Amino acid sequence: MTVMAERPTMSGTTESQSFEELLQTLDALVVPDGSKAEIIKGNIVGSPWSKGYYLDVMELACEQLRPHLPEEHRISYGPFLYAFPGAERAFGPDIHAGHRSVSRQTSTHLDGEALSFVAELTSSSTRDTDLTDKIEVYGRAGVPVYLLLDMQEEQATVLWTPSAKGYESRVTRPFGEKLLIPAPFDCLLDTTGFKAP
Numbered sequence: 001m002t003v004m005a006e007r008p009t010m011s012g013t014t015e016s017q018s019f020e021e022l023l024q025t026l027d028a029l030v031v032p033d034g035s036k037a038e039i040i041k042g043n044i045v046g047s048p049w050s051k052g053y054y055l056d057v058m059e060l061a062c063e064q065l066r067p068h069l070p071e072e073h074r075i076s077y078g079p080f081l082y083a084f085p086g087a088e089r090a091f092g093p094d095i096h097a098g099h100r101s102v103s104r105q106t107s108t109h110l111d112g113e114a115l116s117f118v119a120e121l122t123s124s125s126t127r128d129t130d131l132t133d134k135i136e137v138y139g140r141a142g143v144p145v146y147l148l149l150d151m152q153e154e155q156a157t158v159l160w161t162p163s164a165k166g167y168e169s170r171v172t173r174p175f176g177e178k179l180l181i182p183a184p185f186d187c188l189l190d191t192t193g194f195k196a197p
Contacts, residue, residue: 017042019088023109026081026090036079039090040129047092047126054121057149057194058095061119065097068187072100073116082112087137095119095147112141116184119147127152135159139166144184149194156191158182 017025022039029044031037037046058077065075075097083090090109097117102110118138120130130148138146139162146159146167154175159167160182173179175194181187 019085022088023083023090027108036081036092038081038092039088040133042088048123050094050121050123051151051196053197054094054151057121057151058119060193061095061147061149061189064189065117065181065185065187068181068185069097070099070116070184073097074100074103075117081109082115083109084112084137084141087140089133089137091118091134091137093118094121094149112137112143115141115143117145117147117181118143119149121149122151124152135166139163145182147181147189151196154195156189156194158189 019039022042022044026037026039026044029037031046035047035049037044039045062075062077069075075095077095079092080096080103081090081092082096091112095118096115098115102114115138120126120134122130127150135146135148139159142162144160144162148157148159150157155172156175156179157170157172158179158181159170161168169182171179173191175191178188178190181189
């Protein structure tokens with residue numbers, strides 16, 4: 001088993017494994033309840049348990065965004081894996097929104113390019129990936145809005161206008177302020193209540 005300093009890999013992957021083989025390996029893994037595994041830079045990587053108050057933050061965000069969803073879209077949080085074959089990545093975003101048809105299948109690998117919104121809540125072990133790799137992958141895949149909730153810095157960054165480099169537009173506000181979430185939502189997100197207790 002390969003071990004990364006900040007996040008353990010869940011399998012000893014080799015460079016010869018294709019993205020499809022990594023997905024098959026990921027499917028065969030037994031991941032503890034409350035944790036998730038993702039494919040990041042050719043490795044299957046496990047994320048640690050979230051802090052308890054993250055659940056409150058995820059629920060507050062979903063409650064505020066739900067009335068502004070595009071027609072036939074759903075927003076949720078939880079362990080669903082979205083695949084990005086072109087980037088050879090598979091992520092389980094903390095919050096995700098997309099058309100209801102995305103989940104009408106038996107596969108455990110949902111189409112990442114069908115997402116209309118993703119949000120990640122950083123932890124000390126996931127922060128670097130959330131701030132770099134995921135910005136690039138979500139943007140290149142055309143996900144319209146990426147909300148990055150930096151739990152260590154207590155600030156929210158919304159990114160939009162996807163491009164080949166990630167995102168062209170971004171705004172950051174400290175927790176406690178309101179943040180405009182752009183199209184297709186066009187609403188204000190109140191980040192009061194996002195700080196650690």
